[in-house]
Amino acid sequence: MMQKNQIISMEITGMSHDGNGVGHFDGMAVFVPDSAVGDVLSVRIVKVNRTHCYGRIEQIVAPSPDRISPDCAVSRRCGGCKFRHVSYEAELRYKQEFVQSNLRRIGGFSLEVEPIAPSPQQDGYRNKAQYPVRLQKDGLCAGFFAPRTHEVVDCHNCRLQPQKFETILETVLDFVKKYEITIYDETMGKGLLRHVYLRHGQESGETMVCLVVNGDKFPHSDELVKTLLNCDQQIVSIILNVNTQNTNVIMGGAIKLLYGKPFITDTLCGVSFNLSPLAFYQVNHDGAQQLYQIAADYAGLTGKEILLDLYCGAGTIGLSMAHRCKQVIGVEIIPEAIENAVSNAAKNGIRNARFFCADAAKAAERLASEGVRPDIIVLDPPRKGCDAAVLQSVAQMSPDRIVMVSCNSSTMARDCAILRDLGYRMQKCRPVDLFPRTNHVEAVVGLCRV
Structure with missing residues (x-):
């Protein structure tokens, strides 16, 4: 032993x-x-x-x-970049095997997956960062939580983030020191500043600065606005997010606008989106365009199909395919996301898309009552995958093809095995690297009705 x-x-x-x-x-x-x-x-x-x-x-x-030699001094302590110490070619090989292994071991599939699609960028690709801010024994720290701890690893120049994020973060921290802004203490539940949340539109250039605070005001906020605008003229939105709960959840529900507009805009696959602090958006812009293109190819769109986008969120996938099909129907259980999707369709003049709030079973009932049968269903579930009831509802709608976009190939393999038992055959699978230097990998699966 x-x-x-x-x-x-x-x-x-x-x-x-x-x-x-x-x-x-x-x-x-x-x-x-x-x-x-x-x-x-x-x-x-x-x-x-x-x-x-x-x-x-x-x-x-x-x-x-x-x-290879790691090019980040804190990568081992931070734990975010699991593959900073190996070549990118080796990382891609590992990730390809992750997806292939899960399909065989969990799903019982013998299909050979297609070659992994590399990320167009390996560094500086993230368009969003959330930095916890804490007072520790070394003083004021902002960076990332070390794995399985509440210790903040001080890191302002993460190689996964764009250079501008470092400049904005240091500007905020200098301001906090100058005006002696209190820092949140999670053990006591006291102190004001919890997180600095930055978001950037890669095509628009617009930047959002969001401060997550344990209160509803920020001292010297007018001066803060001037300081940030002098730091980066592409900042178009400065926001307070109010989170007074003693919780590990980063964002609260209330938003207070300090400057500009309550969102930034960006364009993905030719579609313009408004991005509020709470809106989901893929963090790797160019990688996401590649991912959605592969999903559209697997869907085999000819312009005649009705496409149902389950877990549609703000409509990014469905709206990116709207010009290639007859109609897009988006379904999401979160009402705010549906509001965003409707707004994004109107913003882009997309008239062949409609969205409604429901779970998959209710969506199936509603579409059946309308006499609508989707030709293609797109699934983009969370990491936990699809509930068995969702997969049953999908199969009951009898689409000709199903396209699954997954950020967890373990649950993807499990769900595809269930769909196989419900009458669907896996035709293709391709890993897509949206998160270089980390151990995460996306995958797209195409299934057809037997």
Whole structure:
């Protein structure tokens, strides 16, 4: 039996879905963070379970050909960039295998997935950042929570964010120091500033600054507005988001406008969208355009189809395909998202799209009562995947094709296996890298009715 603090020698032969290298010693799997496939390591065992254990690198005896020098000083502490220490080519190979492995192991599919679509950008691709702000032993810190802790890793120049975010963040922090603005203490529930939330429209250039506060006012707010506008002339929206709850949830429900308009605009796949602080929008603009293009290709649109967009959110996927089909019907259970979708369709003069608020089962009933049968259904579920009832409702509507866009290939494989039992065959699957240097990967699946 392996013992804690035991030192072992081993080779990393695989990569787990959470970005830890995997090797074996005496028949037991050992998971090692910050390792690469092909590494020969000296590893200290730090935790032992019945079927597997966890280790920490003591020495790299022989580095993997995949290994490179990390270009971020805090990547190991932050934990966001699981693959900052390997080449991008190796990262893509790992992610391709994640999706392929889940289809085989969880879904029982033998289909070979298509080659992964790389992200057009590997650095600076994120159009949104949420920085927790805290007072710690080293003073005022803003950055990202270390994994499984409430410790903030101080990081203003994250390589995943655009350069302008660093400048704006430091401007806010300098202002906070100058005017002695209180910082939120989650143990006491006191202090004002909780998070700095930044959003940027890649095509429009517009930038939003949103301060999440434990109150309904911000001292010297007029001066803050002037300071931020001097810092970046592309700032068109400065907002307070009020969150007075003692919770880990970042955003509250109330919005107070300090300057400009309560949203920014951006264009995705030729469609213009208004983006409020609470609106969902893919964080990798160019990667999202690639993702939606693949989804449209899998849908096989000819201009004659009725397309049903379940989990439609603000309508990004359905509206991006509206010019290629007869009609788009968007369904979402969140009323505010439906309002956004209706507004976005009107904003773009899209007349062949309609949206209503319902769950999938109610949507199926409503469409049946109207005598409408969708030719294609697009599913873009959250990480937990689709409920079994949703998949039953989808199958009852008998679309010719189903396109699933998933941010979690484990639940995707499970849901596709259920759809297989309901009469749908998987035709294609392609991973798409929307989150370079992290362990997350999107995938698109095309299914047809048997």
